[in-house]
Amino acid sequence: MSAGDDSPRVVALAGGVGGAKLAHGLALTGLGERLSVVVNTGDDFTLYGLHISPDLDTVLYTLGGLANPETGWGVAGDTLITHEMLGEYGIETWFMLGDKDLATHILRTERLRNGDSLSEIMGDLAQGLGINARLLPMTDDPVATKLATDAGLLDFQEYFVRRRHGDDVHRIEFDGIDAARLPEPVGAALDSADVIVICPSNPFVSVDPILAVPGLRERMLASPAPVVAVSPIIGGAAVKGPAAQMLASLGHDVSAAGVAAYYREFVDVMVIDTVDKNLAGDVEALGMTVAVTDTLMQSDADRRALAAFTLEVGRSQRLARAG
Numbered sequence: 369m370s371a372g373d374d375s376p377r378v379v380a381l382a383g384g385v386g387g388a389k390l391a392h393g394l395a396l397t398g399l400g401e402r403l404s405v406v407v408n409t410g411d412d413f414t415l416y417g418l419h420i421s422p423d424l425d426t427v428l429y430t431l432g433g434l435a436n437p438e439t440g441w442g443v444a445g446d447t448l449i450t451h452e453m454l455g456e457y458g459i460e461t462w463f464m465l466g467d468k469d470l471a472t473h474i475l476r477t478e479r480l481r482n483g484d485s486l487s488e489i490m491g492d493l494a495q496g497l498g499i500n501a502r503l504l505p506m507t508d509d510p511v512a513t514k515l516a517t518d519a520g521l522l523d524f525q526e527y528f529v530r531r532r533h534g535d536d537v538h539r540i541e542f543d544g545i546d547a548a549r550l551p552e553p554v555g556a557a558l559d560s561a562d563v564i565v566i567c568p569s570n571p572f573v574s575v576d577p578i579l580a581v582p583g584l585r586e587r588m589l590a591s592p593a594p595v596v597a598v599s600p601i602i603g604g605a606a607v608k609g610p611a612a613q614m615l616a617s618l619g620h621d622v623s624a625a626g627v628a629a630y631y632r633e634f635v636d637v638m639v640i641d642t643v644d645k646n647l648a649g650d651v652e653a654l655g656m657t658v659a660v661t662d663t664l665m666q667s668d669a670d671r672r673a674l675a676a677f678t679l680e681v682g683r684s685q686r687l688a689r690a691g
């Protein structure tokens with residue numbers, strides 16, 4: 369699908385499953401290559417010598433129409449034959465890698481070893497799956513999210529998958545972030561954006577690492593494009609994952625208003641769910657514009673509708689500024 373010249377240039381910041389769903393909705397509105405999705409790489413890690421990029425792959429498979437609808441991650445209908453064989457050898461297999469999914473990791477790892485950048489590789493994989501949107505890693509340099517818990521400083525996958533995000537998180541670090549360089553296409557996309565969307569992703573381990581890439585936040589703030597965020601918290605709970613528990617343990621209000629307060633310095637419009645409409649006044653009191661709609665994405669139609677709503681509030685904000 370190729371977009372007309374009058375469709376907006378959109379940059380979406382995304383983590384994994386929640387972010388991928390809205391990114392898919394944005395793609396479904398027909399933005400084509402005018403959509404750039406900047407994805408967290410702080411969860412990347414190495415397993416069996418393979419470079420795994422969980423969030424990038426979730427966005428890749430979702431935009432490519434291959435994602436497993438039950439989990440939101442992995443490839444639909446994938447098998448676990450390799451995973452089971454590793455188990456036969458007595459290997460502790462707490463991180464599940466499907467057979468088709470492994471093809472992505474094998475290809476990526478080989479190309480990284482040959483000196484290609486993660487950006488180039490993900491661009492080619494996206495093209496291979498017929499994706500028109502630009503899939504952009506937040507950086508090509510290694511960044512590793514670590515979580516301080518009562519059980520010590522945990523690697524992201526140790527915390528998230530192995531320990532099933534059961535630990536209270538007291539502090540978060542992004543190892544390597546100071547040396548991480550902003551890829552040129554990410555900076556350029558921000559400079560020329562008409563709307564910047566912060567997807568309903570985990571604020572602390574999906575959105576924060578992206579914003580922490582040196583220069584990214586400054587480029588976003590310098591861009592004339594309004595920044596519209598969709599709350600990942602609905603009715604005081606996360607749709608999935610540890611966002612609500614993290615809000616609490618890190619000392620924030622566990623609500624869409626708590627997320628808005630956390631985002632207040634860089635977000636212009638906060639999209640909150642209809643069930644949270646009573647919080648609209650609290651969000652406005654932070655100096656933000658608030659927009660209320662149904663934000664639970666259970667179907668492709670839901671994704672598209674939320675994306676269209678998000679673009680419309682971005683457009684209104686742009687017009688209000690121009691006027």
Ligand code: GDP
Binds near residue numbers: 383387598602
């Ligand atoms: P992860 O890396 O796979 O955990 O994915 P993300 O960080 O992108 O997304 C996790 C967040 O997305 C959680 O806080 C969820 O509450 C939120 N989320 C997931 N699905 C939806 C949805 O349909 N609507 C909204 N508003 N939030 C969602």
